[in-house]
Structure formats: structure tokens, C-alpha cells
Amino acid sequence: MELIDFDGHVLWSYSDEYQHHDARLTKGGNIAYLANEVLDDKNEAGKIVSIAASHRGFPHGPRNPKVYSDVIKIVDPITKVVLFEWHAADHLDPEIDVLNFNDPFDEWNHGNTIVPIYEDADRPTEVTHLLVSFRQISTVVKINIADGSFERLLRSPFVSQQHDCTSLAEDNTDRILVFDNRYVPNDFAPSAFSRVVEYDMTQKDRKSV
Numbered sequence: 373m374e375l376i377d378f379d380g381h382v383l384w385s386y387s388d389e390y391q392h393h394d395a396r397l398t399k400g401g402n403i404a405y406l407a408n409e410v411l412d413d414k415n416e417a418g419k420i421v422s423i424a425a426s427h428r429g430f431p432h433g434p435r436n437p438k439v440y441s442d443v444i445k446i447v448d449p450i451t452k453v454v455l456f457e458w459h460a461a462d463h464l465d466p467e468i469d470v471l472n473f474n475d476p477f478d479e480w481n482h483g484n485t486i487v488p489i490y491e492d493a494d495r496p497t498e499v500t501h502l503l504v505s506f507r508q509i510s511t512v513v514k515i516n517i518a519d520g521s522f523e524r525l526l527r528s529p530f531v532s533q534q535h536d537c538t539s540l541a542e543d544n545t546d547r548i549l550v551f552d553n554r555y556v557p558n559d560f561a562p563s564a565f566s567r568v569v570e571y572d573m574t575q576k577d578r579k580s581v
Contacts, residue, residue: 373385373386373387373388373405375397384449384450386403386447386449390409390443391405391406393406393483393484394406394483396487396488398497398499399496399497401448401449402447402499403447404445404456404486404488404502405444405445406443406504408441408442409440409442409461410438410439410440411439411441411480417438417439418437420437420439420477420480421439423467424477425477437477437478438478439477439478439479440479441461441481442459442506443457443460444456444504444515445458446517460480464481464506469511470509471508472507472509472533475507475533480508481506482507482509484506484535485503485505485536486502486503488502489502489539489542489543490543491544493543499517500518501515501517501545502517503545505537505550507553508533509527510527510528510531510532511526511527511531512526512527512534512537512548525545526571526578532552533553533554534550534552535551535553536550536551537549540570546572546574548570549568549569549571550569550570550571551566551568552566552567553566554566
């Protein structure tokens with residue numbers, strides 16, 4: 373990841389071999405981005421695969437699977453200091469956050485979008501939350517930077533294998549715009565077509581508008 377001026381000069385460069393899909397420059401000049409890690413806990417990896425296999429009606433999944441999970445980071449690209457790190461495997465639940473029925477077993481979450489949110493009016497350049505889309509589990513979450521807690525904002529049947537979640541205001545997540553793939557018909561997504569949906573998150577039923 374690099375910041376390059378209009379004359380082609382590299383102002384800074386930051387490398388992470390596991391970075392993937394999305395990275396955002398924050399107002400404070402840091403980078404918020406998605407990365408992968410291999411789950412070292414074989415029991416956890418086996419549980420993720422076993423539950424997903426059962427969900428599909430399979431007697432079992434791959435034996436001794438190698439499963440990737442997401443890590444979310446905020447870093448200072450100049451000093452290289454990691455300011456925030458969130459491991460999805462420490463927070464998500466294989467019983468709740470089940471792999472989509474048609475996705476491969478080797479990647480659990482597959483984050484594809486990360487959006488900084490600035491909810492503290494007294495510190496307008498400080499990221500307070502991150503809005504993140506996890507495609508493989510058809511879920512959009514909101515992560516609290518202060519303590520790592522999170523909230524599942526959108527899940528099936530509201531979204532299916534979605535991309536590019538966006539908050540329509542920088543200081544809240546009251547309205548979220550999502551590119552909803554509806555990639556393959558299943559019991560939660562009966563129509564095989566993509567759509568763009570705006571959700572009013574102030575409504576308990578996640579009302580689309």
C-alpha cells in the first residue's frame with residue numbers, strides 16, 4: 373500500500389503480505405485494512421468446517437482443513453506501528469456465522485469492504501468504529517475500536533454474499549448502502565440476481581428504503 377503524489381513520488385509505503393481486498397486512508401493519516409491469517413487452532417478450524425458441512429447436508433467436510441480467517445488492522449504507515457488489531461476468529465461464532473452453503477471450506481469470513489466511521493464529534497479525525505462486510509458468512513458488522521466489541525448489523529435474509537457496504541454518513545451507521553449479490557439461489561436468497569439496497573438501520577426490521 374502506497375501514497376503517491378500527482379508527480380509520481382512515493383510519500384510512504386507499507387507492506388503486509390496478508391493484506392487483501394480493501395484498505396482505507398483514515399482522516400488521521402493511518403491505514404485501516406483487511407488481512408488474512410491461517411487458524412492455528414485445528415479444533416476451531418475443524419468446527420467451522422464441520423458446522424458448514426452439516427448446514428449443507430454433508431456427512432463431513434474436509435479432514436484436517438487449513439482455514440483462513442480475517443484480521444483487521446489500523447496502522448501508522450510511516451512509523452509502522454499497529455494501532456488496532458481485531459482477529460475475527462476471536463469474536464465471530466461458527467454456530468452463528470456459518471459459511472455460505474456454496475462457498476469453499478478454506479476461507480471462513482472473506483472480508484471485502486472496510487469503512488472507517490467517526491462518531492465522536494470532539495475528535496472528528498479519530499476512527500471510532502469500522503463497518504465491515506464479510507462475504508462468506510453474508511454478514512455486515514460494526515466494530516467498536518475502543519474495546520473490540522462488535523454488532524452484526526445485517527445478515528441473511530437481508531444480504532447474501534454482499535460487497536461494498538457504505539455508511540451514508542461519516543458520523544453514524546443509520547443508513548447503509550449495500551451491493552447485495554444474491555449470488556446463488558438458496559433458502560435465504562430465492563432470486564439469483566444482484567441489487568443495490570439502502571437500509572434504514574434505525575428500524576428494528578432493517579427496513580429497506
